[in-house]
Amino acid sequence: MSATTDVKKLSQATQEVNGADILVESLIREGVTDIFAYPGGASMEMHQSLAKAKDRIRTILPRHEQGGSFAAEGYARATGKPGVCMATSGPGATNLMTAIADAFMDSTPLVCITGQVYTKFIGKAAFQETDFFGMTLPVVKHSYLVMDIKDLAYTVKEAFKVATTGRPGPVVVDIPKDVQQNMIVPEWPGEITLLDSKLPTYATDRQLKNILHLIEEAKRPMVYYGGGIVAAEAYDELGAFIEKTGVPCSSTLMGVGAFPETHLLSTKWFGMHGSAYGNLAVHNCDLLLAFGVRFDDRITGDVSKFAPQAEIVHIDIDASEHNKNKIVHHPITGDIA
Incomplete structure (x- = not known):
């Protein structure tokens, strides 16, 4: 996703504050009430600002950065x-990597804030310096290295927008120590629009009518649902669909909890660790939703x-998932809700 944005309005502050205070105020403005943070030298200013805002x-x-990042994901x-976690530079930052990769695979909105060495030392093998921006690129929606305090408030707001827009996922904001320490009168960004984002689309009436026709014609239809239901909080919509159509369903691990497993139309979950009857129902179905x-x-x-034997309908917010692993007959890109 491109991070190019359009700022509609700015709310001007009047007093100089340091970058760490700008970060914390930006988090509060994004509705953050909890942060999982393990301190270190390169993130100390940010922790001091958090202490001032503890109310x-x-x-x-x-007890460990990895524990904090997984707690934020949970x-x-x-x-x-969005879950928010914080770590220092170098080994502190790299300890976040497993949770970041997990959030990327599971489409979990996560904002990871890391301290970094002074800007003048970046690229010079300074103490506890790693190219965290570069190493995270394969497993994030976007990674930021904030080199100028003027960009900090804007970057934080954009990071939350990216993490939660379209298919959710992790975002990294790497902040050098001098950016945390420098003073500036902040400009608080207003509403941000992602210009190149793959904004949610919805199934057309024609596509929905076609699905209903397929259900009417099918003799052994099945619903196969996963984490997209949870991410979209589409529990009620899924339940109403299953109740009205009478189509049995089976879940992935990521979808567990989206529909009552005690329901007569539920075969619980299927796959390698799922129920035998769930696997058999999917294997023998003639229509898979x-x-x-x-x-x-x-x-x-x-x-x-x-x-x-199944004709397959696949609805997902991320078009890149269509036909990636399994060729489907009816790919539909859109918000499942």
């Missing part, structure tokens, strides 16, 4: 809000033998 934002101290899944899923190998096994 507005709660700092939760993990927080995002439980609340539906795939909602918010990616046809992961733990679900499909040998993809050439997955649902071999």
Whole structure:
């Protein structure tokens, strides 16, 4: 996703503050009430600013950066809000990598803030310097290295927009120590629009009518739903669809909890670790309605033998998932809700 944005308005402050204070105020303006943060030398100013704002934002101290980043990921899944974590430069930052990669694979909104060495030392093998911006690029929606304090408030707001727009995912904001220390009268950005973002689209009436026709014609239809239902908070919509159509359903691990497993139309979850009857139902179906899923190998096994008799409808917010693992007959790009 491109991070090119358009700022509609700016709210001007009147007093100089340091970059660390700008960061914390920016987090509060984004509705952040909790942050999982483990301190270090390159992030100390940010922790000092968090301490000054403890009545507005709660700092939760993990015992390890990886624990904090996974806690932030769990927080995002439980609340539906972006999870926020913080670490120092070098080894502190690299300890976040596994959770970042997990959030990327599982489409979890995560904003990871890291300290970095002084800008004048970047690229010079300074103490605890790593190219965290570069090493995270394969597993984030976007990574930022803030080299100028003037860009900080804008970057933080954009980071939250990127993390939550379209298919959710992790974003990294790497902040050098001098950017945290420098003083400036901040300009608080107003509403931001991502110009090149793949904004959510919706199925057309024609596509929906076609799905209903396929259901009417099918003798053994199945719904296969996953984490996209959870990310979109489309629990009620999924339940209403299953109730009204009477189509049985089966879940992925990421979709567990989106529909009651005690319901008569539920076969719980299927795949490598799922129920035998769930796997058999999907294998023998003649119509597979795939909602918010990616046809992961733990679900499909040998993809050439997955649902071999089925006509497949695939609805997902990310068009790149269509036909990536399994060729489908009816790909639809859009918000599942």
